[in-house]
Amino acid sequence: MDAGVARLKRILHGVDGVSFSSQEYIHLYTTIFNMCTQKPPHDYSKQLYERYKKTLEDYIKSTVLPSMKEKHGEFLLRELVQRWKNHKVMVRWLSRFFHYLDRYYVSRKLLLPLKELGTTCFHDLIFSELKTTLAAIIIDMVDHERDGQRIDRALVKDVLDIYVEIGRGSMTVYEQDFEEAFCKGTADYYSKKAQTWMLEDSCAEYMFKAEECLQKEKERVAHYLHSTTEPKLLLETLSELISKRAEQILNKENSGCRVLLLDGKTEDLSRMYRLFSKMDGGLSQVSQIFKEHINEEGMSLIKHVTDAANSRKTERKEVAGSQEQDFVRKAIELHQKHLTYITNCFQNQTAFHKALKEAFELFCNKDVAGCSSAESLAAFCDNILRKGGSEKLSDEAVEETLDKVVNILTYISDKDLFVEFHRKKLGKRLLFDRSANNDHELSLLSKLKQYFGGQFTSKMEGMLTDIATARERQTKFEAYMDPWPESCPRVDLSVTVLTTGFWPSYKTFNINLPTEMIKCVELYKNFYNENQKHRKLNWIYSMGSCNIIARFEARPVELIVTTYQAALLLLFNEADRLSYSDIVTQLNLPDDDAVRLLHSLSCAKYKILDKEPSNRTISPSDMFQFNDKFTDKMRRIKVPLPPTDEKKKVIEDVNKDRRFSIDASIVRIMKSRKVMSHQQLVTECVEQLSRMFKPDIKIIKRRIEDLISREYLERDLETANTYRYLA
Amino acid sequence: MIDPEGIETLCSHLDVPHTDVRILMLAWKMGCEKQGYFTLDEWRTGMKALRADSISKLKKAFPELTQEVTRPTNFQDFYQFAFRYCLTEDKKKCIEIPVACELLNLVLGLQFRPQVEKLINYLKYQNEYKVINMDQWMGFLRFCNEINFPSLDNYDEDQAWPLILDNFVEWLRANKN
Numbered sequence: 001m002d003a004g005v006a007r008l009k010r011i012l013h014g015v016d017g018v019s020f021s022s023q024e025y026i027h028l029y030t031t032i033f034n035m036c037t038q039k040p041p042h043d044y045s046k047q048l049y050e051r052y053k054k055t056l057e058d059y060i061k062s063t064v065l066p067s068m069k070e071k072h073g074e075f076l077l078r079e080l081v082q083r084w085k086n087h088k089v090m091v092r093w094l095s096r097f098f099h100y101l102d103r104y105y106v107s108r109k110l111l112l113p114l115k116e117l118g119t120t121c122f123h124d125l126i127f128s129e130l131k132t133t134l135a136a137i138i139i140d141m142v143d144h145e146r147d148g149q150r151i152d153r154a155l156v157k158d159v160l161d162i163y164v165e166i167g168r169g170s171m172t173v174y175e176q177d178f179e180e181a182f183c184k185g186t187a188d189y190y191s192k193k194a195q196t197w198m199l200e201d202s203c204a205e206y207m208f209k210a211e212e213c214l215q216k217e218k219e220r221v222a223h224y225l226h227s228t229t230e231p232k233l234l235l236e237t238l239s240e241l242i243s244k245r246a247e248q249i250l251n252k253e254n255s256g257c258r259v260l261l262l263d264g265k266t267e268d269l270s271r272m273y274r275l276f277s278k279m280d281g282g283l284s285q286v287s288q289i290f291k292e293h294i295n296e297e298g299m300s301l302i303k304h305v306t307d308a309a310n311s312r313k314t315e316r317k318e319v320a321g322s323q324e325q326d327f328v329r330k331a332i333e334l335h336q337k338h339l340t341y342i343t344n345c346f347q348n349q350t351a352f353h354k355a356l357k358e359a360f361e362l363f364c365n366k367d368v369a370g371c372s373s374a375e376s377l378a379a380f381c382d383n384i385l386r387k388g389g390s391e392k393l394s395d396e397a398v399e400e401t402l403d404k405v406v407n408i409l410t411y412i413s414d415k416d417l418f419v420e421f422h423r424k425k426l427g428k429r430l431l432f433d434r435s436a437n438n439d440h441e442l443s444l445l446s447k448l449k450q451y452f453g454g455q456f457t458s459k460m461e462g463m464l465t466d467i468a469t470a471r472e473r474q475t476k477f478e479a480y481m482d483p484w485p486e487s488c489p490r491v492d493l494s495v496t497v498l499t500t501g502f503w504p505s506y507k508t509f510n511i512n513l514p515t516e517m518i519k520c521v522e523l524y525k526n527f528y529n530e531n532q533k534h535r536k537l538n539w540i541y542s543m544g545s546c547n548i549i550a551r552f553e554a555r556p557v558e559l560i561v562t563t564y565q566a567a568l569l570l571l572f573n574e575a576d577r578l579s580y581s582d583i584v585t586q587l588n589l590p591d592d593d594a595v596r597l598l599h600s601l602s603c604a605k606y607k608i609l610d611k612e613p614s615n616r617t618i619s620p621s622d623m624f625q626f627n628d629k630f631t632d633k634m635r636r637i638k639v640p641l642p643p644t645d646e647k648k649k650v651i652e653d654v655n656k657d658r659r660f661s662i663d664a665s666i667v668r669i670m671k672s673r674k675v676m677s678h679q680q681l682v683t684e685c686v687e688q689l690s691r692m693f694k695p696d697i698k699i700i701k702r703r704i705e706d707l708i709s710r711e712y713l714e715r716d717l718e719t720a721n722t723y724r725y726l727a
Numbered sequence: 728m729i730d731p732e733g734i735e736t737l738c739s740h741l742d743v744p745h746t747d748v749r750i751l752m753l754a755w756k757m758g759c760e761k762q763g764y765f766t767l768d769e770w771r772t773g774m775k776a777l778r779a780d781s782i783s784k785l786k787k788a789f790p791e792l793t794q795e796v797t798r799p800t801n802f803q804d805f806y807q808f809a810f811r812y813c814l815t816e817d818k819k820k821c822i823e824i825p826v827a828c829e830l831l832n833l834v835l836g837l838q839f840r841p842q843v844e845k846l847i848n849y850l851k852y853q854n855e856y857k858v859i860n861m862d863q864w865m866g867f868l869r870f871c872n873e874i875n876f877p878s879l880d881n882y883d884e885d886q887a888w889p890l891i892l893d894n895f896v897e898w899l900r901a902n903k904n
Contacts, residue, residue, distance in 0.1 A: 678887035701890045709820065709860050721887040 091118030298363030462502030
């Protein structure tokens with residue numbers, strides 16, 4: 001048998017032929033067989049087993065180990081591969097010889113089968129000695145490859161295969177003896193790289209390199225590492241390159257996330273998304289910066305617009321002028337820009353949508369140059385929807401813009417304020433025929449209805465219906481007027497009947513109309529009462545307009561004025577000169593309005609009346625005369641009457657409505673719940689009203705107290721901070 | 728019926744100023760309905776309860792009466808009574824600020840001097856409210872009883888305190904210096 005072993009050794013060393021002949025094989029096998037099957041004490045099974053083991057161990061210790069210890073680096077690896085091959089051959093032959101042991105002795109004594117025993121020997125003697133060295137060599141090679149050098153990939157693969165084989169089915173050897181050290185080595189490698197790159201590279205460049213590294217590591221696994229290493233390896237790489245330096249990367253000066261957003265670097269942003277989505281909590285960091293950035297942009301926009309408005313020094317600073325509309329336009333652009341980022345770069349993730357929403361909610365509710373954003377938005381809409389607005393857009397562009405307006409509106413908490421401003425402006429547009437396109441008006445209303453519900457838009461829809469009805473009725477009225485041409489010889493009257501409640505309340509006073517107008521008004525009253533017997537008409541002359549022809553010395557000019565202005569001018573048909581008090585008495589005017597009217601006709605752009613003295617202020621001692629000498633190159637001019645500031649009134653009205661809404665909401669809630677704690681009541685109330693506006697907590701408290709004194713509610717005597725509903 | 732003049736006379740006999748809180752306590756004990764007038768029934772009820780049938784006995788009953796009123800179980804009732812007693816007309820539900828200040832001083836002044844002083848100052852200073860209603864009145868008592876003064880550290884405006892007290896606390900905190 002020793003001869004057999006010696007023979008085997010020679011084969012391994014390539015000396016004595018390739019393998020055993022079958023004769024020799026059988027001979028050895030039988031010998032062993034005989035030795036095992038003899039009756040004790042001649043049963044040599046145990047010794048044979050031991051012998052087997054010892055043979056292997058001796059060989060390894062005497063030949064394999066020393067030769068390996070001589071070698072270094074890659075040579076060591078090659079040696080290992082070679083020796084392992086040899087070892088496998090040896091084990092194979094020996095276990096064939098000793099096979100009989102496997103069949104009976106091993107299973108009876110519950111020992112390691114021969115092949116496994118062979119592997120264990122190799123492992124215990126070689127591996128345990130050299131594992132650190134081996135691992136270090138491999139790591140070194142891999143690092144070289146990372147640096148761009150070419151290495152013998154096949155060799156590494158072979159070595160790693162050995163690890164796996166030695167593990168005999170479990171990956172423990174691979175993992176413990178190699179993988180752990182490898183991952184740590186990777187971490188070290190990338191940690192150093194990250195440090196250098198952070199200093200030298202911009203955020204975009206760094207991310208590009210990081211993504212490349214991740215890709216390469218992935219390929220590496222495919223080429224020569226075991227597939228189970230992939231997730232761990234990628235995690236380590238990601239951790240060193242991205243996770244640990246996330247904040248640094250994102251906030252890198254002059255190139256970090258904010259800069260990318262500003263400069264529209266969609267590719268880099270997409271990369272950022274890809275990289276950070278792999279990291280725990282990475283995206284929330286990015287979305288946080290996203291939100292902050294948008295907010296900063298919004299706030300700076302507000303500041304610009306406010307500064308510009310202040311520097312313009314117009315008297316009417318409180319009314320939403322072009323700056324505030326500029327704000328709306330730019331806010332819309334800002335929104336669009338970042339929405340595109342979310343769709344293109346951030347894969348429509350909800351976290352980013354949320355960030356966008358929160359950022360906009362933050363700055364859209366701040367005042368811009370003294371106007372609330374609700375007012376600015378309404379002014380913006382007015383500009384788009386009226387004739388002669390500064391925005392000349394195609395139909396599609398108008399629709400798109402209105403869509404975006406509604407988007408912005410979702411961020412504004414005082415939606416009811418917007419509605420009220422919009423309604424007022426709509427009224428003006430409709431009554432003075434300044435609406436550019438009825439379809440667009442309807443379209444905006446239906447968008448608002450869709451987003452915010454019918455209560456938002458019902459009044460305004462009523463207004464549009466009124467106008468449509470009025471047109472029909474006007475046709476009928478003209479037919480009615482036809483047979484009596486002498487009744488209204490020189491005045492064409494058109495009337496719009498408004499349903500109270502839909503329209504804003506308009507201040508009006510009963511001016512003394514000239515006789516021509518009175519006749520027409522009477523005629524209309526008769527016409528209307530024929531069809532609607534039980535309705536009362538309330539005449540709002542303050543919102544009327546009039547075209548009158550003024551015959552000046554040079555030539556006649558058609559003047560487009562308000563009804564009041566017309567009534568004033570017609571006084572001069574009867575008299576050449578009139579004093580202020582004459583005018584006031586004859587027309588039955590309040591002083592404020594008299595001043596405004598006279599100013600518009602004698603001190604503004606078009607001086608239809610001459611004033612004595614000819615300064616720019618109206619005083620009760622002034623005298624007025626028709627200005628014969630007036631002329632203009634246009635045949636038809638509009639003499640505007642500057643509107644009174646309605647902003648305060650709108651805000652007052654809205655506040656009043658809010659008090660009612662809050663009362664109603666509180667009563668509704670208490671009626672259904674009967675008993676409720678203070679905080680709960682407040683929270684629910686805010687929730688219920690949030691669609692329209694954000695109620696002030698103090699005002700809610702005030703309303704609750706008011707309801708207590710009106711005996712809708714009472715304080716619960718036993719439980720503190722609780723209210724009861726009083727039926 | 729004893730009218731205001733009569734009450735004044737009574738007070739001088741009792742050696743007690745007629746604006747003294749003890750007269751108010753007496754009114755409470757009697758269950759008086761109208762300020763400044765004692766009806767015969769009310770008088771009888773009161774005297775019986777105090778076990779007094781002469782001026783001197785009445786005078787002697789005062790210390791005990793004071794004690795009785797300031798017992799926590801009775802005090803809330805007395806405090807509430809004081810407010811109602813000051814409502815001059817049937818349908819009125821509020822008393823004017825100056826009257827409220829006087830009343831606070833009278834009724835809470837002894838027990839809660841620092842709070843009352845500050846509160847009176849505030850009521851005179853603010854102009855959001857011109858009158859005080861019962862709900863607010865009761866709130867004042869709760870405030871004095873429950874809230875640490877002058878630290879105010881356990882006051883929470885998210886609770887159901889009347890708004891006037893929220894404003895009061897805000898004013899106090901702002902004017903700490």
